[in-house]
Amino acid sequence: MKLSKPKFWDRKGFSIFSILLIPLTILYYLLFIINKYLKKKFSIKFRDIKIICIGNIYLGGTGKTPLTIEIYKELSTKYKVSVLKKFNKKHLDEINLLKKTTNLICTNKRVQGVEKSLDNKDNFLILDDGYQDYSFKKDFSIVCINSDLQFGNKMLLPSGPLRESIDEIKNFKAAVINGEKNLNLEKFLLMYNENLKIFYSNYRLSNLEKLSNKDILAFSGIANNYKFFDLLKSKLNVKKTISFPDHYNYSEDELTKIVETSKKQNMTVVTTAKDFCRIDRFKDQITCIDAELYIENKHDLINCIIND
Numbered sequence: 001m002k003l004s005k006p007k008f009w010d011r012k013g014f015s016i017f018s019i020l021l022i023p024l025t026i027l028y029y030l031l032f033i034i035n036k037y038l039k040k041k042f043s044i045k046f047r048d049i050k051i052i053c054i055g056n057i058y059l060g061g062t063g064k065t066p067l068t069i070e071i072y073k074e075l076s077t078k079y080k081v082s083v084l085k086k087f088n089k090k091h092l093d094e095i096n097l098l099k100k101t102t103n104l105i106c107t108n109k110r111v112q113g114v115e116k117s118l119d120n121k122d123n124f125l126i127l128d129d130g131y132q133d134y135s136f137k138k139d140f141s142i143v144c145i146n147s148d149l150q151f152g153n154k155m156l157l158p159s160g161p162l163r164e165s166i167d168e169i170k171n172f173k174a175a176v177i178n179g180e181k182n183l184n185l186e187k188f189l190l191m192y193n194e195n196l197k198i199f200y201s202n203y204r205l206s207n208l209e210k211l212s213n214k215d216i217l218a219f220s221g222i223a224n225n226y227k228f229f230d231l232l233k234s235k236l237n238v239k240k241t242i243s244f245p246d247h248y249n250y251s252e253d254e255l256t257k258i259v260e261t262s263k264k265q266n267m268t269v270v271t272t273a274k275d276f277c278r279i280d281r282f283k284d285q286i287t288c289i290d291a292e293l294y295i296e297n298k299h300d301l302i303n304c305i306i307n308d
Contacts, residue, residue, distance in 0.1 A: 004245045005059070005223075009161040010152045018159040025159040032164060039134035046114055046136060050124050052305055053138040055131025057168055058151055059161045060246055061223025062144035063178045065094050065274075066293040067201065068128040072102045074302045079123040084113040086130060090247050096277040098128065111136055124305075132163055140308050143172040145189075146224065147179025147200075169193050174304055176201050176295065199301050203227070203291045208235055211287065215239045217267040219258055220275050221248030228272055232289070239267055248278070255282050 008015040052071065056062040068083055075081045083102040085095055086109070098104045105125075107113040110133050117125040131141060145151075152161040169175075169192035176199045177185065186198055216236050220228050221244030229241045242258065244250070259282050262269045269286045271279075276288040295301060 005161065008153065010149050013153060014155075015153070018153060018155055021159040025156050028157050036132075036134050036164075043134055044111065044136040046118065049114070049118055049122055050140065050305075051114065051127065051136075051138045052124060053127040053131050053141040054144060055127070055129060055141055055172075056144045057131075057163050057166065058145070058149065059157065059163055061149070062146050063176070063201065063293065064144050065097065065128055066203070066291070067142070067144060067176055067295075068126050069098070069101045070293045070295060070298070071302070071305070072126055074298065075124050075126075075305070076103070080121060081124045081126065082117045082120060082122045083126045083128060084110060084117065084130070085128045086110050086113070086133075093247060093274045093277040094128070097274055102126075109135075140174075140305050141172045142174045142176055143169065145175055145177045145185070147177050147182050147185065148227075149224070150185055167192060169196065172196060173308060174199065174301065176301070178202065197301070197304055199298075200296045202294050202296075203231055204294050205231060205235055206290045206292060208289075211236055211268060211270065214268045215266060217242070217258065217262045217265070217269050218271065219244065219269070220272045221250070221278070222246055222272055222274055228289075228291075231291070232270070239265070248275075250275075250278060252281060255279065255286075259285050 006017065008017045054064045054068045056064060072081055072083055081103065082105050083098055084105045085098055087106050095106055105113045105116050107116065110130050114125060114136060151166055154160060154162065154166060156162050169189055172193065174197040175189055178201045181200060189196055189198065216232065216238045217240045218229055218232050218238055219242035222228060223246040225243040229238065232238050258269060270289050271286055273288055273290060279286060
Protein backbone atom coordinates (compact mmCIF):
# COMPACT_ATOMS: atom_id res chain seq x y z
CA MET A 1 0.00 0.00 0.00
CA LYS A 2 1.28 3.45 -0.95
CA LEU A 3 0.25 6.65 0.74
CA SER A 4 -0.52 9.94 -0.94
CA LYS A 5 1.41 13.00 0.17
CA PRO A 6 -0.19 15.01 2.99
CA LYS A 7 -2.51 17.78 1.80
CA PHE A 8 -1.15 20.25 4.34
CA TRP A 9 2.21 20.20 2.53
CA ASP A 10 0.74 22.29 -0.27
CA ARG A 11 -1.30 24.70 1.83
CA LYS A 12 0.15 28.18 2.16
CA GLY A 13 1.37 28.99 5.66
CA PHE A 14 1.45 26.85 8.79
CA SER A 15 -1.00 24.14 9.77
CA ILE A 16 -1.43 22.30 13.05
CA PHE A 17 0.15 19.20 11.46
CA SER A 18 3.23 21.02 10.18
CA ILE A 19 3.74 22.62 13.61
CA LEU A 20 3.43 19.30 15.44
CA LEU A 21 6.06 17.81 13.14
CA ILE A 22 8.64 20.56 13.73
CA PRO A 23 10.74 18.43 16.18
CA LEU A 24 11.11 15.75 13.48
CA THR A 25 11.84 18.45 10.90
CA ILE A 26 14.68 19.78 13.08
CA LEU A 27 16.08 16.26 13.40
CA TYR A 28 15.80 15.75 9.62
CA TYR A 29 17.57 19.06 8.97
CA LEU A 30 20.44 18.27 11.35
CA LEU A 31 21.00 14.82 9.83
CA PHE A 32 20.74 16.26 6.32
CA ILE A 33 23.32 19.03 6.81
CA ILE A 34 25.75 16.64 8.54
CA ASN A 35 25.46 14.18 5.65
CA LYS A 36 25.75 17.01 3.11
CA TYR A 37 28.88 18.39 4.78
CA LEU A 38 30.60 14.99 4.92
CA LYS A 39 29.68 14.09 1.32
CA LYS A 40 30.79 17.47 -0.01
CA LYS A 41 34.11 17.22 1.84
CA PHE A 42 35.01 14.12 -0.18
CA SER A 43 33.03 14.98 -3.30
CA ILE A 44 34.51 13.68 -6.57
CA LYS A 45 35.05 15.96 -9.56
CA PHE A 46 34.86 13.94 -12.76
CA ARG A 47 36.73 15.22 -15.79
CA ASP A 48 36.24 14.53 -19.52
CA ILE A 49 32.46 14.52 -19.17
CA LYS A 50 29.81 17.16 -18.51
CA ILE A 51 27.30 16.11 -15.84
CA ILE A 52 23.85 17.68 -16.06
CA CYS A 53 21.53 17.22 -13.09
CA ILE A 54 17.75 17.46 -13.49
CA GLY A 55 16.75 17.94 -9.87
CA ASN A 56 14.39 19.63 -7.46
CA ILE A 57 14.03 20.58 -3.83
CA TYR A 58 10.30 19.72 -3.72
CA LEU A 59 9.69 16.04 -3.06
CA GLY A 60 8.41 14.52 -6.32
CA GLY A 61 6.01 15.63 -9.02
CA THR A 62 7.99 18.36 -10.78
CA GLY A 63 8.52 16.71 -14.18
CA LYS A 64 12.16 15.60 -13.94
CA THR A 65 11.85 12.49 -16.11
CA PRO A 66 10.07 14.14 -19.10
CA LEU A 67 12.59 16.98 -19.02
CA THR A 68 15.45 14.47 -18.89
CA ILE A 69 14.06 12.72 -21.98
CA GLU A 70 13.62 15.98 -23.89
CA ILE A 71 17.14 17.23 -23.13
CA TYR A 72 18.53 13.82 -24.07
CA LYS A 73 16.74 13.98 -27.45
CA GLU A 74 18.25 17.36 -28.23
CA LEU A 75 21.82 16.68 -27.08
CA SER A 76 22.02 13.20 -28.62
CA THR A 77 21.59 14.61 -32.14
CA LYS A 78 25.16 15.99 -31.95
CA TYR A 79 26.83 14.37 -28.96
CA LYS A 80 27.30 11.05 -27.25
CA VAL A 81 24.92 11.13 -24.28
CA SER A 82 23.70 8.79 -21.55
CA VAL A 83 21.07 9.15 -18.84
CA LEU A 84 21.74 8.01 -15.28
CA LYS A 85 18.97 6.85 -12.97
CA LYS A 86 19.73 5.32 -9.59
CA PHE A 87 18.02 1.95 -9.20
CA ASN A 88 14.95 2.08 -7.01
CA LYS A 89 12.44 -0.75 -7.09
CA LYS A 90 9.63 1.74 -6.44
CA HIS A 91 10.57 3.70 -9.57
CA LEU A 92 10.61 0.87 -12.11
CA ASP A 93 8.01 2.72 -14.19
CA GLU A 94 10.40 5.62 -14.77
CA ILE A 95 13.34 3.27 -15.33
CA ASN A 96 11.41 1.33 -17.98
CA LEU A 97 10.27 4.54 -19.66
CA LEU A 98 13.86 5.84 -19.76
CA LYS A 99 15.07 2.52 -21.18
CA LYS A 100 12.67 2.92 -24.09
CA THR A 101 13.55 6.53 -24.83
CA THR A 102 17.21 7.06 -23.88
CA ASN A 103 20.57 5.37 -23.50
CA LEU A 104 20.03 4.53 -19.83
CA ILE A 105 22.59 3.64 -17.20
CA CYS A 106 20.94 2.29 -14.04
CA THR A 107 23.12 1.50 -11.03
CA ASN A 108 22.76 1.12 -7.27
CA LYS A 109 25.17 4.03 -6.72
CA ARG A 110 25.30 7.06 -8.99
CA VAL A 111 29.11 7.25 -8.84
CA GLN A 112 29.21 3.79 -10.45
CA GLY A 113 26.95 5.12 -13.19
CA VAL A 114 29.25 8.08 -13.87
CA GLU A 115 32.18 5.67 -14.21
CA LYS A 116 30.19 3.60 -16.73
CA SER A 117 29.42 6.74 -18.69
CA LEU A 118 33.14 7.60 -18.75
CA ASP A 119 33.85 4.08 -20.06
CA ASN A 120 31.30 4.79 -22.81
CA LYS A 121 33.27 7.96 -23.64
CA ASP A 122 30.09 10.04 -23.33
CA ASN A 123 30.25 13.79 -23.83
CA PHE A 124 27.27 14.40 -21.56
CA LEU A 125 25.62 12.49 -18.71
CA ILE A 126 22.13 13.54 -17.64
CA LEU A 127 21.01 12.67 -14.10
CA ASP A 128 17.31 12.06 -13.65
CA ASP A 129 17.13 13.19 -10.01
CA GLY A 130 20.12 13.05 -7.69
CA TYR A 131 20.70 16.71 -6.88
CA GLN A 132 20.87 15.79 -3.18
CA ASP A 133 23.60 13.21 -3.88
CA TYR A 134 26.65 15.24 -2.91
CA SER A 135 29.17 12.42 -3.38
CA PHE A 136 30.21 13.94 -6.74
CA LYS A 137 30.05 17.34 -8.41
CA LYS A 138 27.60 18.33 -11.15
CA ASP A 139 28.46 20.81 -13.89
CA PHE A 140 25.00 22.16 -14.71
CA SER A 141 22.00 21.73 -12.39
CA ILE A 142 18.40 22.48 -13.35
CA VAL A 143 15.66 22.87 -10.75
CA CYS A 144 12.22 21.61 -11.85
CA ILE A 145 9.21 23.45 -10.43
CA ASN A 146 5.47 22.87 -10.72
CA SER A 147 3.88 26.30 -11.31
CA ASP A 148 0.78 25.38 -9.26
CA LEU A 149 2.44 23.76 -6.25
CA GLN A 150 5.69 25.77 -6.35
CA PHE A 151 7.29 25.06 -2.94
CA GLY A 152 4.13 24.18 -1.03
CA ASN A 153 4.17 25.55 2.53
CA LYS A 154 7.96 26.17 2.13
CA MET A 155 8.81 23.88 5.07
CA LEU A 156 11.30 21.02 5.21
CA LEU A 157 10.31 17.38 5.52
CA PRO A 158 8.20 16.14 7.22
CA SER A 159 6.50 19.46 8.11
CA GLY A 160 6.47 20.28 4.41
CA PRO A 161 7.48 18.90 1.00
CA LEU A 162 11.00 20.36 0.75
CA ARG A 163 14.05 18.12 0.63
CA GLU A 164 16.24 21.08 1.54
CA SER A 165 16.00 24.82 2.09
CA ILE A 166 14.75 27.15 -0.65
CA ASP A 167 18.07 28.96 -0.23
CA GLU A 168 19.57 26.11 -2.30
CA ILE A 169 18.10 27.83 -5.39
CA LYS A 170 21.29 29.91 -5.42
CA ASN A 171 23.27 26.87 -6.61
CA PHE A 172 21.14 26.01 -9.67
CA LYS A 173 21.99 27.43 -13.08
CA ALA A 174 18.53 27.13 -14.63
CA ALA A 175 14.92 26.59 -13.62
CA VAL A 176 12.23 24.91 -15.71
CA ILE A 177 8.73 25.81 -14.53
CA ASN A 178 6.03 23.41 -15.70
CA GLY A 179 2.78 25.28 -16.23
CA GLU A 180 1.56 28.81 -16.85
CA LYS A 181 3.84 31.84 -16.79
CA ASN A 182 4.12 33.19 -13.24
CA LEU A 183 5.92 36.50 -12.77
CA ASN A 184 5.61 36.38 -8.98
CA LEU A 185 7.33 33.00 -8.93
CA GLU A 186 10.06 34.32 -11.22
CA LYS A 187 10.68 37.27 -8.89
CA PHE A 188 10.79 34.90 -5.91
CA LEU A 189 13.42 32.71 -7.61
CA LEU A 190 15.54 35.68 -8.69
CA MET A 191 15.62 36.90 -5.07
CA TYR A 192 17.71 33.81 -4.29
CA ASN A 193 19.66 33.68 -7.56
CA GLU A 194 19.76 36.74 -9.80
CA ASN A 195 21.68 34.81 -12.49
CA LEU A 196 19.16 31.97 -12.71
CA LYS A 197 17.96 31.26 -16.27
CA ILE A 198 14.19 30.63 -16.22
CA PHE A 199 12.31 28.55 -18.79
CA TYR A 200 8.75 27.25 -19.06
CA SER A 201 7.37 23.90 -20.17
CA ASN A 202 3.95 22.37 -20.87
CA TYR A 203 2.65 18.95 -21.80
CA ARG A 204 1.06 18.32 -25.19
CA LEU A 205 -0.98 15.19 -25.80
CA SER A 206 -0.75 13.15 -28.99
CA ASN A 207 -2.49 10.10 -30.55
CA LEU A 208 -5.91 11.46 -29.55
CA GLU A 209 -7.66 11.20 -32.94
CA LYS A 210 -9.09 7.71 -32.39
CA LEU A 211 -10.53 8.86 -29.03
CA SER A 212 -12.25 12.04 -30.20
CA ASN A 213 -15.79 10.60 -30.32
CA LYS A 214 -15.54 8.30 -27.31
CA ASP A 215 -16.46 8.58 -23.63
CA ILE A 216 -13.29 8.30 -21.56
CA LEU A 217 -12.42 6.67 -18.24
CA ALA A 218 -8.99 7.97 -17.21
CA PHE A 219 -6.84 6.65 -14.38
CA SER A 220 -3.31 7.46 -13.27
CA GLY A 221 -0.86 7.03 -10.43
CA ILE A 222 1.50 9.95 -10.88
CA ALA A 223 2.46 12.79 -8.54
CA ASN A 224 -0.04 15.28 -9.98
CA ASN A 225 -2.96 13.30 -11.36
CA TYR A 226 -5.11 16.41 -11.67
CA LYS A 227 -2.81 17.90 -14.33
CA PHE A 228 -3.17 14.81 -16.52
CA PHE A 229 -6.95 14.79 -16.07
CA ASP A 230 -7.30 18.52 -16.77
CA LEU A 231 -5.26 18.16 -19.94
CA LEU A 232 -7.43 15.25 -21.08
CA LYS A 233 -10.64 17.15 -20.30
CA SER A 234 -9.50 20.02 -22.52
CA LYS A 235 -9.28 17.64 -25.49
CA LEU A 236 -11.60 14.68 -24.85
CA ASN A 237 -14.98 13.75 -23.37
CA VAL A 238 -13.78 12.50 -19.99
CA LYS A 239 -16.63 10.92 -18.03
CA LYS A 240 -14.74 9.40 -15.09
CA THR A 241 -11.34 9.79 -13.46
CA ILE A 242 -9.62 7.56 -10.89
CA SER A 243 -6.55 8.71 -8.94
CA PHE A 244 -3.85 6.56 -7.35
CA PRO A 245 -0.65 7.54 -5.48
CA ASP A 246 2.58 8.15 -7.40
CA HIS A 247 4.41 5.01 -8.63
CA TYR A 248 1.40 2.90 -7.66
CA ASN A 249 1.57 -0.84 -8.34
CA TYR A 250 -1.85 -1.87 -9.63
CA SER A 251 -3.33 -5.15 -8.48
CA GLU A 252 -5.09 -7.43 -10.92
CA ASP A 253 -8.35 -6.84 -9.03
CA GLU A 254 -8.03 -3.06 -9.38
CA LEU A 255 -7.37 -3.26 -13.10
CA THR A 256 -10.20 -5.77 -13.56
CA LYS A 257 -12.59 -3.39 -11.81
CA ILE A 258 -11.49 -0.46 -14.00
CA VAL A 259 -11.91 -2.45 -17.22
CA GLU A 260 -15.28 -3.91 -16.17
CA THR A 261 -16.58 -0.45 -15.19
CA SER A 262 -15.57 0.91 -18.59
CA LYS A 263 -17.36 -1.91 -20.40
CA LYS A 264 -20.57 -1.49 -18.42
CA GLN A 265 -20.66 2.24 -19.18
CA ASN A 266 -19.29 1.94 -22.73
CA MET A 267 -16.14 3.97 -21.97
CA THR A 268 -12.60 3.73 -23.31
CA VAL A 269 -9.87 3.37 -20.67
CA VAL A 270 -6.79 5.59 -20.93
CA THR A 271 -3.73 6.17 -18.77
CA THR A 272 -0.25 7.74 -18.85
CA ALA A 273 2.90 6.25 -20.36
CA LYS A 274 4.40 5.88 -16.86
CA ASP A 275 1.34 3.98 -15.63
CA PHE A 276 1.27 1.83 -18.75
CA CYS A 277 4.77 0.60 -17.85
CA ARG A 278 3.34 -0.72 -14.55
CA ILE A 279 0.53 -2.73 -16.14
CA ASP A 280 1.05 -6.40 -16.96
CA ARG A 281 -2.46 -7.49 -17.90
CA PHE A 282 -5.19 -5.69 -19.88
CA LYS A 283 -2.71 -3.74 -22.03
CA ASP A 284 -4.85 -4.56 -25.05
CA GLN A 285 -7.84 -2.92 -23.33
CA ILE A 286 -6.10 0.23 -22.08
CA THR A 287 -4.90 3.08 -24.28
CA CYS A 288 -1.58 4.71 -23.44
CA ILE A 289 -1.73 8.49 -23.89
CA ASP A 290 1.52 10.01 -25.12
CA ALA A 291 2.38 13.35 -23.53
CA GLU A 292 5.29 15.25 -25.03
CA LEU A 293 7.00 17.96 -23.04
CA TYR A 294 7.17 21.25 -24.93
CA ILE A 295 9.88 23.62 -23.66
CA GLU A 296 9.60 27.28 -24.57
CA ASN A 297 12.89 28.61 -25.94
CA LYS A 298 14.23 25.06 -25.81
CA HIS A 299 17.27 25.83 -27.95
CA ASP A 300 18.29 28.61 -25.57
CA LEU A 301 18.22 26.08 -22.72
CA ILE A 302 20.30 23.60 -24.71
CA ASN A 303 22.81 26.32 -25.59
CA CYS A 304 23.07 27.24 -21.90
CA ILE A 305 23.89 23.62 -21.08
CA ILE A 306 26.45 23.26 -23.87
CA ASN A 307 28.20 26.60 -23.51
CA ASP A 308 28.24 27.02 -19.72
